[in-house]
Amino acid sequence: MKKIEAIIRPESLEMVKNALNELGYPGMTITEVKGHGKQKGKEQIWRGREYKVEFLPKLKVEIVVLDDDVQRIARAIINETRTGNIGDGKIFIYPVEDAIRIRTGDYGNNAI
Amino acid sequence: MKRVPLIILVALALFLTTTGAFADEPTTASNARALDTVWVLMAAFLVFFMQAGFGMVEAGFIRAKNTCNILTKNFLDYCMASIGFFIFGYAIMFGSENQFIGLKGWFLSGAQSGADIPLYAFWLFQAAFCGAAATIVAGGMAGRMKFQAYLIYSFVISAFVYPIVGHWIWGGGWLAKLNFVDFAGSTVVHSVGGFAALIGTIILKPRIGKFNPDGTPNAIPGHSIPLASLGVFILWFGWFGFNPGSTLGAGDGELIARVAINTNLAAAAGAISAMILVWRLSGKPDLSMIMNGALAGLVAVTAPCAFVEPWAAIVIGIVGGIIVVLGVILLDKLKIDDPVGAVPVHGLNGLWGTLSIGLFGKKALDVAKNGLFYGGGLKQLGIQALGVTTAVIFVLITMGGLFKLIDMFIGLRVNKEEELAGLDTSEHGMESYAGFQIQ
Numbered sequence: 046m047k048k049i050e051a052i053i054r055p056e057s058l059e060m061v062k063n064a065l066n067e068l069g070y071p072g073m074t075i076t077e078v079k080g081h082g083k084q085k086g087k088e089q090i091w092r093g094r095e096y097k098v099e100f101l102p103k104l105k106v107e108i109v110v111l112d113d114d115v116q117r118i119a120r121a122i123i124n125e126t127r128t129g130n131i132g133d134g135k136i137f138i139y140p141v142e143d144a145i146r147i148r149t150g151d152y153g154n155n156a157i
Numbered sequence: 158m159k160r161v162p163l164i165i166l167v168a169l170a171l172f173l174t175t176t177g178a179f180a181d182e183p184t185t186a187s188n189a190r191a192l193d194t195v196w197v198l199m200a201a202f203l204v205f206f207m208q209a210g211f212g213m214v215e216a217g218f219i220r221a222k223n224t225c226n227i228l229t230k231n232f233l234d235y236c237m238a239s240i241g242f243f244i245f246g247y248a249i250m251f252g253s254e255n256q257f258i259g260l261k262g263w264f265l266s267g268a269q270s271g272a273d274i275p276l277y278a279f280w281l282f283q284a285a286f287c288g289a290a291a292t293i294v295a296g297g298m299a300g301r302m303k304f305q306a307y308l309i310y311s312f313v314i315s316a317f318v319y320p321i322v323g324h325w326i327w328g329g330g331w332l333a334k335l336n337f338v339d340f341a342g343s344t345v346v347h348s349v350g351g352f353a354a355l356i357g358t359i360i361l362k363p364r365i366g367k368f369n370p371d372g373t374p375n376a377i378p379g380h381s382i383p384l385a386s387l388g389v390f391i392l393w394f395g396w397f398g399f400n401p402g403s404t405l406g407a408g409d410g411e412l413i414a415r416v417a418i419n420t421n422l423a424a425a426a427g428a429i430s431a432m433i434l435v436w437r438l439s440g441k442p443d444l445s446m447i448m449n450g451a452l453a454g455l456v457a458v459t460a461p462c463a464f465v466e467p468w469a470a471i472v473i474g475i476v477g478g479i480i481v482v483l484g485v486i487l488l489d490k491l492k493i494d495d496p497v498g499a500v501p502v503h504g505l506n507g508l509w510g511t512l513s514i515g516l517f518g519k520k521a522l523d524v525a526k527n528g529l530f531y532g533g534g535l536k537q538l539g540i541q542a543l544g545v546t547t548a549v550i551f552v553l554i555t556m557g558g559l560f561k562l563i564d565m566f567i568g569l570r571v572n573k574e575e576e577l578a579g580l581d582t583s584e585h586g587m588e589s590y591a592g593f594q595i596q
Contacts, residue, residue: 089378092445092498093435093485096376 046141046157047115051106052080052134053126058104060125065108068121076105084131103134109141109157193406194274196413197282200402204285207395208235208292210388214452215296217385218445218497220377221595222579223300225587230295230307234315237308238288241316246287247280250320256331259324271327272405282402283323286346289399290319293350296497297358301365301576304584306563310556314353318555322349322548336525336537337544338518340416341403343460343510344545351504352549353556354495360560361570363494365577374489377496380595382444389448393424396455400462412463415522419462419470420455426474427454427481434482446485450478452502457510461517464524469517476513477506511545512538 053061058075065073079100086099110118119136127133144156183191212231216224238246244264251271252259262268270276271283291314295307323345325332339345368374379385401416431450436442454474461473484501488494495501515538518524519531525540527533563569570576575583582588 090439090441090443091376091378092449093439093443093482094374094376094489095439096378 046109046144046154047112048107048109048139048141049115049118049122050137050139051122051126052078052103052136053106053122054128054132054134055102055104057126058106061106061122064121064125065118068114068117070108070110070114070118072108074107076107078103078105082131082135101132109144111154111157189407190273193272194278196407197272197274197402197405198278200398201278201282201285203395203398204282204289204402205235205395207285207289207392207399208232210391210393210395211289211292211296213384213388213391214448215292215299215388215497217381217383217388218296218379219299220579221380221589221593222581224380224581224589225585226304226580227295227299228589229304229585230311231292233308234292234295234311235288237311238291238315239284241312242284242287242320243280245316246320247283248320249317250283250323251328252324253329256329256334257325258321259328274405279405282405286342286399287315287319287323290342290346290350291315293347293499293503294354294357297351297354297495297499298361299496300580301570302357302361303568303571304580305567306560306569309563309567310357310559313559314349314556318353318552318559319345319349322551325548326544332544332547335540335543337540338464338514338524339460339511339544340463341400341459343456343507344548346507347456347459347503348507348511348545348549349552351500351502351507352552354499355493355504356553356557357560358495358500359493360557360564363492364496365573367494368492372492374492378596379445385445386448389451392452393455396420396424396459400459404463415467416462418467419458419465422467422470423454423458423462423474423477424451425454426471427451427457427478430475430478431482432478434479438482438486446482449481449485449498449502453477453481453506456503456506457513459507460510461514464514464518464522466517466519469513469530473510473513473517477509480505480509508545508549512541515539515541 079102081099081101086097086101088095089098115138122136143153145152146156208231212228215227215231219227247265247268248262249259252261254260265280268276270279272279291311324330326337326339326345364377366375367377397417397420400420401413404412404416407413428447428451431453432442432447435446454477457473457477458470481501484505485498488500514524514528516528516530518528518537520527524537526537528537529535560569571580571583
């Protein structure tokens with residue numbers, strides 16, 4: 046099992062959700078986060094004066110998948126969110142030790 | 158049953174009608190007075206509603222962590238003004254003993270109405286104005302002023318400082334005798350509030366993080382443009398009571414109509430001119446400045462609204478919008494931190510509005526001398542300048558002195574930890590948006 050953690054633009058959520066659904070993964074966890082990569086933030090204006098917004102709103106999508114599905118899921122996320130501009134985001138992949146479905150008590154791959 | 162003799166019935170009818178049993182029938186005069194009273198009361202209710210406008214503008218323009226604090230100050234302002242103006246303020250402003258300060262009418266006992274409407278209606282209208290002046294300062298001193306200090310300030314300005322200036326101009330005082338005119342309060346309300354805010358924010362010093370060590374300013378964005386925008390509309394709406402209500406009577410409708418159209422045109426013109434200017438200067442049409450522009454136009458037209466033609470109201474508004482944009486830039490250059498723009502909107506445009514009577518005022522509309530553009534030369538302009546200058550100096554000295562005094566005894570500003578944590582939690586133990594993280 047692996048956890049895929051994707052930091053994406055908030056407006057991409059609908060498309061990512063639909064793509065994951067089609068690939069057999071309807072479940073996911075979303076967190077509203079702020080951040081920036083190497084190129085920092087953007088310029089905004091207040092009362093006639095410009096200021097820099099360093100930390101931009103993003104969404105973190107977390108989903109635990111079977112080992113064999115990792116590449117397919119990652120590619121689907123990239124397809125739905127890549128614009129080619131700064132701020133597209135990143136994907137991180139972590140090993141998962143175990144997973145349990147609370148309702149039924151299923152362990153391991155059965156819990157995903 | 159015995160029939161009552163006709164003669165007795167006739168006698169009874171004559172008796173009742175001629176001895177005044179029906180003498181409370183309305184007369185033309187009492188109807189006019191009733192209409193005027195309703196007019197002024199409705200206007201007073203509108204001006205009261207401006208408190209909500211001020212509250213929303215101030216809240217929207219500051220950070221969420223200080224919002225509960227500013228709304229409490231705004232709320233208490235009106236309460237303090239209500240009580241302070243009842244006990245002391247009205248007597249000082251409208252007691253007719255001498256030209257500098259009234260001395261009769263404490264607690265309204267023995268007080269006279271200042272217009273042909275009941276005393277209580279006149280009082281309520283004037284009290285609402287007093288509340289408006291007081292709350293202007295909350296914005297300029299936002300984000301770092303101690304709450305107890307604010308309460309003391311609020312009572313003093315409502316009970317004493319504002320009424321004294323008001324007495325000079327509206328209470329038959331020395332400026333009125335010199336034919337200084339200020340129809341609805343560019344000087345009395347807005348310059349008083351705006352310059353009290355100026356001296357206050359200078360003494361208080363800037364918010365932490367507003368200016369860098371090298372002197373460059375940082376923008377500290379407000380947390381809610383929707384609230385601010387709602388506030389501006391409420392203020393504009395309330396201004397239709399503020400200005401036209403100052404006629405203190407419905408009259409034949411001509412004057413209140415003129416004042417209303419001038420009020421509207423100046424606001425619209427101010428918004429547009431501010432938008433154009435800020436668009437040119439910073440590259441984007443910035444709503445926070447556009448809204449300040451509308452308010453600037455409103456403040457500027459407050460003095461001249463009865464005395465000028467509509468075309469002049471537009472010009473006054475355009476200039477007001479320019480003044481507010483440049484004023485904000487100027488304050489940044491002078492390293493003065495005014496979180497909501499109280500000084501450029503109320504102080505500077507209060508000045509401009511007062512002076513504009515000397516340019517655009519018309520004798521035909523009840524100014525003593527024609528303004529410069531009507532061939533009257535500089536006389537009225539000079540009187541206007543004298544009046545607004547003395548009022549401003551008086552406010553700077555008294556309010557500056559008061560703030561210094563408060564600072565000596567209980568401190569004017571919160572400490573660094575309190576300021577960084579936000580006044581909502583430091584001063585009130587509350588969150589404006591419980592549980593949410595909003596800047």
